[in-house]
Amino acid sequence: MVDFERTKSYVKKFKDSHKGLENTDFLVFPTQKEAFPKAPEEWHEDNIVPGAYYPASNLVVIVSEHNTTIKDLNKTLRHEVFGHLAINRLDEADKYDLLETIVEASSDSWVGKYRDYLSMTTYQNLKDKPFMLAEEVFASTAELSFSEIEPYKSIPNPNLIQSKEDLLDLIDSLKNGIHYGVLEQKIFPETNDAQFKALRFQPKTTKAIEKDDVDYVEINLAKSININMERTQSLSSNTKERILAYGSLMEDEALIDAVGSTDKEVLVSLGEYFQELSQSDYVDYEAFNNSQTQEMRR
Numbered sequence: 001m002v003d004f005e006r007t008k009s010y011v012k013k014f015k016d017s018h019k020g021l022e023n024t025d026f027l028v029f030p031t032q033k034e035a036f037p038k039a040p041e042e043w044h045e046d047n048i049v050p051g052a053y054y055p056a057s058n059l060v061v062i063v064s065e066h067n068t069t070i071k072d073l074n075k076t077l078r079h080e081v082f083g084h085l086a087i088n089r090l091d092e093a094d095k096y097d098l099l100e101t102i103v104e105a106s107s108d109s110w111v112g113k114y115r116d117y118l119s120m121t122t123y124q125n126l127k128d129k130p131f132m133l134a135e136e137v138f139a140s141t142a143e144l145s146f147s148e149i150e151p152y153k154s155i156p157n158p159n160l161i162q163s164k165e166d167l168l169d170l171i172d173s174l175k176n177g178i179h180y181g182v183l184e185q186k187i188f189p190e191t192n193d194a195q196f197k198a199l200r201f202q203p204k205t206t207k208a209i210e211k212d213d214v215d216y217v218e219i220n221l222a223k224s225i226n227i228n229m230e231r232t233q234s235l236s237s238n239t240k241e242r243i244l245a246y247g248s249l250m251e252d253e254a255l256i257d258a259v260g261s262t263d264k265e266v267l268v269s270l271g272e273y274f275q276e277l278s279q280s281d282y283v284d285y286e287a288f289n290n291s292q293t294q295e296m297r298r
Helices: 003-015 041-046 068-088 092-104 110-120 128-140 164-180 219-225 239-250 253-258 264-268
Strands: 023-031 051-054 060-063
Touching: 003 023, 003 068, 051 068, 051 110, 051 239, 060 068, 068 128, 068 164, 110 128, 128 164, 219 239
Parallel strands: 023 060
Antiparallel strands: 051 060
16 A cells, blocks of 8 residues: 555655656645546546646646555556656657557557547547547556666657557657656647647548648637638648548538639638647637636546
8 A cells, every 4th residue: 555655755756767857847646636626526526537747837746545556656657757748758740640640540450449448448538539539548558668768769750650569669769768868848738738729620631730831720610719810821732631621520511612612712712711820830729719628638
């Protein structure tokens, strides 16, 4: 049995043993209610949360009452640190490629089977949020990383992830980089959920946002806030394909018909469907939809 004081001591030793965690804060709480005091009572009744990572503040939270053995504690630390924290030490493009690879993995592959299993069990609430689910697949796989620390090597190509071993190789590389302090946080979302905002409604057939894309269609956003952009900039070459992909995803026949023309002026006239991305490449839906409550994720 690991009590509260021993949990705090163990977590401190874990942090101190990895040079790359010097700027990461760790907080240990005796109970879940103390860790998440603003969560409603029914949320606490329906969820058991042993830990959490908040990327906006680079904070790891550990709940002592749900980590009663060293085995449990190590599992939670691997999930939060070598999973959620580590993935934000990838370049943005690499992170999005990795998540998309997991989203699109065949159900016949280990990655696809594990994703489908988690969507039917632990993370049923993320069935319609494929990229959030994909990160939980990554973090849950990190729980299976038992390898010893080795000299840091370059990060494997996320696009080449095919198997459990491939995913673990990537996780182990990130773990080694964190241990030696050679990998710093590269993705800094303004809010803890913002990193998924530009991806949440992205269909499988499209790639992640490119920095030089000034035009990016977000139908869900446009429908909810009635954007009317007065813009005449030329559209990027793949914008029409993205609009069609979104139209198909949303079953918006009117939109599909409208972009059926090859005339770019027709596409420009659909400015209300365009949201120009900020320099951070993120769309903060909370700013437009106050009814959305920030979702906690393990």
